[in-house]
Amino acid sequence: MPAPGAGMTDRKPIELGEPVQNGRPGGTTAWRGSITELGTSMSSYYGRPVVKEPVWNPEIPYYFFTGGLAGASSVLHVVAKLTGNERLAKSFLYVGAAADAVSPVLLIKDLGRPERFLHMLRMFKVTSPMSVGSWVLLVSGGASNTAAVLELLGVLKPVKWAAEAVSFLAGPPLATYTGALVANTAIPVWSEARDELPWLFGASAAASAGAAAAMVTPVELAGPARRAAVGGAAVELALGRVMQRKLGFVGEVYRKGEAGRLDKIAKACTVAGGALLAARGKRSRAATVAGGALVLAGELALRWSVFRAGFQSARDPRYTVIPQKERLAKRKGGR
Amino acid sequence: MTALAEPTGAPAAWPDTYGDEAKPRMGFFTDTTVCIGCKACEVACKEWNLIPEDGLVWTGESYDNTSHLSANTWRHVAFVEQRKPLKLDGETATVETDAAVQPEPLRWLMESDVCKHCTHAGCLDVCPTGALFRTEFGTVVVQEDICNGCGYCVPACPFGVIDKRDLPRSPDDAPLALPLFGKKEDGRVWKCTLCYDRLKGGHEPACAKACPTDSIQFGELDELRERAEKRLEKLRAERWNGAQLYGHDPSDGVGGFGAFFMLLDEPEVYGLPPDPVVPTKHLPRLWKSTALAAGAMVVGLAAAFVGGSE
Numbered sequence: 001m002p003a004p005g006a007g008m009t010d011r012k013p014i015e016l017g018e019p020v021q022n023g024r025p026g027g028t029t030a031w032r033g034s035i036t037e038l039g040t041s042m043s044s045y046y047g048r049p050v051v052k053e054p055v056w057n058p059e060i061p062y063y064f065f066t067g068g069l070a071g072a073s074s075v076l077h078v079v080a081k082l083t084g085n086e087r088l089a090k091s092f093l094y095v096g097a098a099a100d101a102v103s104p105v106l107l108i109k110d111l112g113r114p115e116r117f118l119h120m121l122r123m124f125k126v127t128s129p130m131s132v133g134s135w136v137l138l139v140s141g142g143a144s145n146t147a148a149v150l151e152l153l154g155v156l157k158p159v160k161w162a163a164e165a166v167s168f169l170a171g172p173p174l175a176t177y178t179g180a181l182v183a184n185t186a187i188p189v190w191s192e193a194r195d196e197l198p199w200l201f202g203a204s205a206a207a208s209a210g211a212a213a214a215m216v217t218p219v220e221l222a223g224p225a226r227r228a229a230v231g232g233a234a235v236e237l238a239l240g241r242v243m244q245r246k247l248g249f250v251g252e253v254y255r256k257g258e259a260g261r262l263d264k265i266a267k268a269c270t271v272a273g274g275a276l277l278a279a280r281g282k283r284s285r286a287a288t289v290a291g292g293a294l295v296l297a298g299e300l301a302l303r304w305s306v307f308r309a310g311f312q313s314a315r316d317p318r319y320t321v322i323p324q325k326e327r328l329a330k331r332k333g334g335r
Numbered sequence: 336m337t338a339l340a341e342p343t344g345a346p347a348a349w350p351d352t353y354g355d356e357a358k359p360r361m362g363f364f365t366d367t368t369v370c371i372g373c374k375a376c377e378v379a380c381k382e383w384n385l386i387p388e389d390g391l392v393w394t395g396e397s398y399d400n401t402s403h404l405s406a407n408t409w410r411h412v413a414f415v416e417q418r419k420p421l422k423l424d425g426e427t428a429t430v431e432t433d434a435a436v437q438p439e440p441l442r443w444l445m446e447s448d449v450c451k452h453c454t455h456a457g458c459l460d461v462c463p464t465g466a467l468f469r470t471e472f473g474t475v476v477v478q479e480d481i482c483n484g485c486g487y488c489v490p491a492c493p494f495g496v497i498d499k500r501d502l503p504r505s506p507d508d509a510p511l512a513l514p515l516f517g518k519k520e521d522g523r524v525w526k527c528t529l530c531y532d533r534l535k536g537g538h539e540p541a542c543a544k545a546c547p548t549d550s551i552q553f554g555e556l557d558e559l560r561e562r563a564e565k566r567l568e569k570l571r572a573e574r575w576n577g578a579q580l581y582g583h584d585p586s587d588g589v590g591g592f593g594a595f596f597m598l599l600d601e602p603e604v605y606g607l608p609p610d611p612v613v614p615t616k617h618l619p620r621l622w623k624s625t626a627l628a629a630g631a632m633v634v635g636l637a638a639a640f641v642g643g644s645e
Contacts (some may be wrong), residue, residue, distance in 0.1 A: 011559065043600075043601060043603050043604045044603055044604075044606065045413060045603070045604065045605055045606030046396045046402075047395075047417070048402060048403055048606055049495060050492060050494070050495055050497045050603070050607070050608050051341075051402075051490065051492070051493065051494070051608070052489050052492065052495040052496075052497075053489075053490070054486065054489060054500055055486040055489050055492040055498070055499040056486055066607075071568075072632065072636065073638050075632070075633055076636050076639075079636060079637050079640055080640070083640050083644075085640075087642065110485075110486075111483050111484050112481070112482075112483065112484015112520065112521070112522025112523055113483045113484045113485075113522045113523060114522075116481075116482075116483035116484075117463075119464040119465055119466070119481055119482075119483045119485060120464060120483065120485070122464055122465050122481070123463075123464070123465050124461060125338040125462075125465070126613050126622075127461065127618060128460065128461045128462060128463045128487065129461070129618075130375065130461065130463040130485060130487045131463035134463060151473050167577050172586055172629030172630065172632050173625070173626075173629050174631050175629070175632060176625050176628045176632065177437055177625060179625065179626040179628070180618075180622065180624075181487075183459075183616045183617075183621055184461060184491070184615060184617070184618055184621060185461075185487075185490040185491050185614050186457060186490060186491060186492060186493040186611075186612075187490045187496075187514045188612055190490075191614055191617070194624070195620050195624055198621070198624055198625040198628040198629075199624070199628040199631070201628075202628040202629065202632040203635075204632070204634075205632070206635060206636055209636075210639065218645055220644070221644050221645075222644075223642065223643060223644050223645040224640045224644065227642070228635075228636055229637040230638040231635065231638075231639060232635070235635070238540045248487070257421055277566060278338075280644050283643065310490070312455070313564055317603070317606075320608055321603045321608065321609060324608055324609045324610035324611075325610070327604075327610050328609055328610045
């Protein structure tokens with residue numbers, strides 16, 4: 001039986017697994033519980049959140065993954081070409097172009113008004129990482145797909161080189177700006193990690209691009225891809241640890257609920273995949289495919305974990321209020 | 336870079352951008368000490384701005400059944416029941432919980448919450464389409480024919496004010512140009528406009544007009560700030576418990592609110608953040624870090640090629 005008031009709500013519940021009463025995100029009783037268990041002196045308004053949870057749908061973490069994959073692949077493509085590894089360069093080119101082609105579709109699908117997606121290009125606004133990112137994706141996607149099509153057709157070499165150069169330049173910002181995008185919000189677990197997130201997302205992008213290309217390239221030519229995957233994964237794991245530690249008590253959302261489960265999956269897959277690639281990747285194609293797939297799954301789970309952690313930290317007013325109270329107390333104490 | 340990443344709503348940019356059309360900055364001073372919780376502001380706001388219904392529910396949270404500001408609630412009256420004295424000199428209502436113990440003090444706080452129309456507005460700064468803009472009155476307004484529902488402003492607001500509307504679209508809406516991506520909902524973000532249309536016509540906002548106790552006071556921000564200081568002095572002299580101004584200080588994390596408050600307890604008691612900071616305050620540093628990360632990624636990826644193809 002539908003709850004009373006169903007269909008008359010002001011906002012769709014985002015997290016389907018979460019307690020929802022009367023169609024509002026987060027039921028009141030659930031909130032109260034989370035506060036009384038607390039044992040701190042913090043007050044709240046019936047345990048309700050102070051900041052709003054994001055309204056982004058699952059397209060967004062998938063895009064974080066595909067955007068990173070595309071950005072890092074564009075860079076790796078050009079470096080592979082410069083070192084004369086044409087076969088590997090081709091893998092990077094096609095993987096990157098495919099990821100670049102999927103990305104805008106995901107983003108447009110997430111818009112509340114998809115038919116207005118061109119409004120993204122009404123202006124270029126440095127204060128909005130989303131505005132900057134829209135332009136970077138437009139340039140990167142246009143360039144990498146132009147290069148891929150010309151490569152397939154085998155025509156217009158100079159145009160292809162120009163397109164490759166452009167996508168090489170657009171790749172690194174494409175892989176890292178998404179970290180700035182989520183950090184530039186009032187969501188505690190994202191904004192407090194602003195020093196780590198662009199680096200974390202960049203490392204994750206490097207790992208996924210290396211893993212994807214290694215899977216589709218003969219092992220004797222895929223050395224750099226494997227090293228990018230293993231190195232990226234190692235850096236990503238280390239940065240994730242640093243980020244969670246520096247977040248202090250807000251970082252506990254990475255050990256709770258869905259973000260916690262995803263974080264565990266991300267770590268397990270990334271470690272297993274990285275180890276497999278490092279140990280057996282040189283000799284066995286099967287091991288490379290399995291290891292690459294595990295790394296890709298791990299990096300995707302990482303994006304999802306960060307995404308969900310944002311929602312979880314917004315939902316509980318403790319994560320918003322307590323750090324702010326501490327900040328205020330410190331300021332007063334310093335006076 | 337730093338100059339470019341300056342918050343777009345910074346006083347430096349406004350009101351000069353309006354030239355001759357510039358107006359004094361207008362705002363609200365919501366004095367919760369005289370709020371009687373009648374919700375006339377909620378109703379007047381809904382009627383004037385044609386806001387859809389926001390859920391007919393009983394929350395059991397005192398007299399509050401709208402719970403929070405949202406796309407369809409632009410004024411929200413909070414109700415807080417406390418076992419605290421209203422005044423520090425002993426003059427207070429009491430409640431007898433148990434015949435054996437002393438009667439406890441009791442007070443009932445009400446606060447009509449609204450968009451703060453920040454000096455440095457996070458929603459406006461992050462809006463990629465320019466749908467959110469600063470008006471000639473210094474207020475922050477969404478242009479509903481521009482908003483494409485990207486949703487970035489929602490988590491960018493330190494107060495959780497702006498929100499996406501997911502109600503069915505109006506039948507008058509233009510047909511979808513991209514049917515494959517089609518959604519049935521309104522899909523755009525909505526919030527208080529400080530009744531931009533009424534201001535244009537020389538009227539005060541609907542909520543202030545309807546408020547029977549002048550808890551919601553509308554006027555030029557500078558004048559409201561002076562009035563609020565005087566009110567605070569009076570309340571302190573009268574020994575009101577916990578009287579404090581919230582959002583009146585231009586040196587706070589959002590550069591001061593255009594709509595600020597007199598509260599009787601800590602902000603978080605009313606569901607307000609105690610130390611709000613506009614996210615873009617950290618953006619220059621964040622961009623620098625992002626650029627460094629991008630550069631490091633190129634170096635790292637190039638290093639993967641050391642040692643040949645195998």
